[in-house]
Amino acid sequence: MTQQPIIKVQNLKKYFPVKGIFFTKGYVKAVDDVSFEIMRGETFGLVGESGCGKTTVARTILRLIKATSGRVFFEGKDVFKLKGDELLWFRRKAQIMFQDPYSSLNPRMTVFEIIMEPVRFHKIEVGDPEDFVVGLLETVGMNRDHLYRFPHEFSGGQRQRIALARILAMKPEFIVLDEPTSALDVSVHAQILNMLRDLQRERGFTYLFISHDLAVVKYMSHRIAVMYLGKIVEIAPSDKLFEEPLHPYTQALLAALPIPDPEYTRKKPKIEIRGEPPSPINPPPGCRFHPRCPHAMKICKEKEPPLTQVEPGRFVACWLYTGRKG
């Protein structure tokens, strides 16, 4: 991992209109003023509960959907302004792997065609196509026997391997992994996670790793950002986040996390978080977490806390800390 950012996200917003019968009734503020940087060679984890905006962050920075506002820089280039060859270059260098291994592969294509399709589109020189594809399949733990088979003949784990081989064919630098193992069985998910880590070590990939599973995010990531209702509430190095979570929401998430150790869980204090996440259509004023926060103060109901650096490398958006600069 280096200290040079490969991706910089600045004040990113994505609002989806909620349509009424005659006019727009309001907006889902799916991503609301999010900023972060990812260093080259790093795995940056993005964690948060269902609907908090993780996938929307990924899709907007890859320009798969149009941002409402904000800017994204990839290797210094303004992604939302890219055109022509430069846009093609970006489409190759920045890839995404989706959660669902069943719908992400074209059911009518063979493995060979699935992997070669984008290679042909981008006119990438590969020498003998069959040898090239076999090489990729071997990298992801499959082989020549699988070349001319169709997706339905494979298990979920094997399909994720095929999806990964297709991504590797592009020689990418940055890969978004959007819940890449959530649909897989426990005994198989470790195979995929380990393969992703090994590939990063060998090829210097940069990952944005998205998951709602904190334990998996910790295993994979160097740094972690915690999202709540469209906002990043905390960014910290992985071990620090678990040793000393700062934001009350992060604390609640960690307390709620089931730990596979019966001795520990029978001793641990039970902190309970009340209520449920409010609707992103009309989020509460001030800090969006305040209705569920055990420490809520007057200011939390009125003013949104900015994401502030409180120690080197640690950021938190919470009025409990904004005085305590490090």
Add this chain to the structure above:
Amino acid sequence: MKPILEIKDLHVHFYTYAGVVKAIAGVSFTVYEGETFALVGETGCGKSVTSRAITRLIESPGRIVKGSVIYHTKDGRKIDLLKLPEAELRAIRGKEIAYIFQDPTAALDPLYTSGYQVAEAMVVHRTVRSWKDGIKRAIEILRSVLIPDPEKRVKAYPHELSGGMKQRVVIGTSLSNRPRVLIADEPTTALDVTIQAQILKLIESLKRRHNATVMLITHNMGVVAEIADRVAVMYAGKIVEIGNVFQIFKNPQHPYTKGLLKAVPNPLIKVEKLESIPGTVPNLINPPPGCRFHPRCPFVMDVCRVEEPPMVEVEPGHQVACWLYTKR
């Protein structure tokens, strides 16, 4: 410990076009009164089918081909639920043995209010005198499952409730007749962790209050560690290991249990590398002969390929089906 359910040599088959799926192949275990018994294993290993077979909720093309389920009634009788006439079974199912199914959206009827659905089970089983009494009780039940504003929420339709709320209504429905046994099939899998923690705590406290027995079905080892007293690990239609929660987590014996535990990261420990189990879950139309885990097992021996390992006790209350622990 007094047994409440004894499942003996259960076999369930599904007769499909592709062949006979031997989904449950000789499953036996005992659930004791007042405990939380967890059934764990990966997708398709047979957790749901086992739990549904207990009250014969297996639909075509499935059939229970063998086995017995001995239910110990409150007054000390032992009855085989698999042999009971349907009418008598119906009086037990939903009343003494109640279910919480995995998907709260599918478990609720979109056309009826939450109050109606909670009251219905009581009206059907005549535990209330009228619908009016039923709705009154429903408000109390919704309050007991921590639904805010229950007087208003009894009139709410499922689509007006969040996922967590719906699951509370489902739990309320299941608990309305104060069941002796609550079978919860992945009750929190569709929910976020903060809501999951609330629901698990709710199930535990209701269980304690009514002195009920809980059979919890899940694939999440963390959830098992949190609330189970005893655990059965299933693989490909068979139970491979049974023990109390400490035996299973601290002293696992079966190579599959060991593998499963090493494949889930414990976020409190620095894990250098997760261990994975090679290969994938077998198909159950032509399951591997001998031990069904043998093609993926790092300790496989000749005998494992031909003969099924019997369940043997390795310490009091801790049993495992593996040739490594059986003297021949």
